[in-house]
Amino acid sequence: MNTAPQLRTVNVTRYVIPLREGGSLPALAEADDEFLYVLKFRGAGQGTKALIAELIAGELARALGLRVPEIVFANLDAAFGRTEPDEEIQDLLRASEGLNLGLHYLSGAITFDPVINTVSSQLASQIVWLDAFVMNVDRTARNTNMLMWHKELWLIDHGAALYVHHTGPNWPEQSGRPFTQIKDHVLLPQATELDDVDAAFRQLLTPDRIESIVSLVPDEWLTNEASSESPSEQRQLYAQFLRDRLASSEIFVNAAKDARKALV
Structure with missing residues (x-):
C-alpha cells in the first residue's frame, strides 16, 4: 500500500x-525548528x-517525483x-490562530524565467500534466510559480488549484472536463511527451496513494458552517474527484495537446 509521508x-x-507579491498576503516566518518558512494563512x-x-x-507533485519545498503544518x-x-497583518494573524501551512523557504532561489531558463520536454510535460490534472490556473508566463534553486526547478504556490471546491456540489461533472486554461501554461510549448507522461503517472497515482495524500488534510480545515458534510465525507469528495479525474485523464491530456498545436 502506498502511503504519503506524515507532515x-x-x-x-x-x-x-x-510577502506582498502574493494576493493572500503570505509571509516569511521562523519556526521553533529554526528554519524559515513561507507561511500561508488560513485567515x-x-x-x-x-x-x-x-x-x-x-x-501529489512530490509523489510524482517533482520537486516541491517541504510542506509543514504551522501552528x-x-x-x-x-x-x-x-x-x-494583525487582523490576518488573529484570524489565523491554529494550524496554517508552511513551505520550506528556499534561500537564494530565483524566479523561473522562460526566456533564460530551459527545461526538458519530459519535465515540461510532467508539470503540464500535473497542472491540468489538479486544475491549477496559476502557472503562466506572467506568474510562473516556479523557482530555480541550486540549478534545479522547484514548484511552489498551488493554492489556486482544485478550484472545483469553490463551485458547489457538481464535483462529478467537473472531474471529466478538459482544463481549457492549460492554453496559458508557461511550459506548454515544450510539453511534447504528454502521452508518455500520462501512462507513467496513471501508474504512480494509485487509489491508495491518492487516499493517503488526501488523508493528510486536517479536520479543522474541513470544519465550517457552510458545509453539511463531515471532514471525513469531505476528504472522500476530494479523493473521489481525483480518482475520477485520473480515470478520464485522456480528456485533459488531449485538450493540452490541442492547445499546444494551436500555439506551435
Whole structure:
C-alpha cells in the first residue's frame, strides 16, 4: 500500500516579513525548528480551501517525483499577533490562530524565467500534466510559480488549484472536463511527451496513494458552517474527484495537446 509521508508540525516563533507579491498576503516566518518558512494563512481571502489545495497538489507533485519545498503544518499561537504594529497583518494573524501551512523557504532561489531558463520536454510535460490534472490556473508566463534553486526547478504556490471546491456540489461533472486554461501554461510549448507522461503517472497515482495524500488534510480545515458534510465525507469528495479525474485523464491530456498545436 502506498502511503504519503506524515507532515511535520512546527510552531511559528517569529513573523519576519510579509510577502506582498502574493494576493493572500503570505509571509516569511521562523519556526521553533529554526528554519524559515513561507507561511500561508488560513485567515486569508480564500480561507482553508487554499491551504487544502496547496497541500493536496503539492504532495501529489512530490509523489510524482517533482520537486516541491517541504510542506509543514504551522501552528500559530493566539498571542502571536499582539505585538504586530500593522493592523492589516494583525487582523490576518488573529484570524489565523491554529494550524496554517508552511513551505520550506528556499534561500537564494530565483524566479523561473522562460526566456533564460530551459527545461526538458519530459519535465515540461510532467508539470503540464500535473497542472491540468489538479486544475491549477496559476502557472503562466506572467506568474510562473516556479523557482530555480541550486540549478534545479522547484514548484511552489498551488493554492489556486482544485478550484472545483469553490463551485458547489457538481464535483462529478467537473472531474471529466478538459482544463481549457492549460492554453496559458508557461511550459506548454515544450510539453511534447504528454502521452508518455500520462501512462507513467496513471501508474504512480494509485487509489491508495491518492487516499493517503488526501488523508493528510486536517479536520479543522474541513470544519465550517457552510458545509453539511463531515471532514471525513469531505476528504472522500476530494479523493473521489481525483480518482475520477485520473480515470478520464485522456480528456485533459488531449485538450493540452490541442492547445499546444494551436500555439506551435
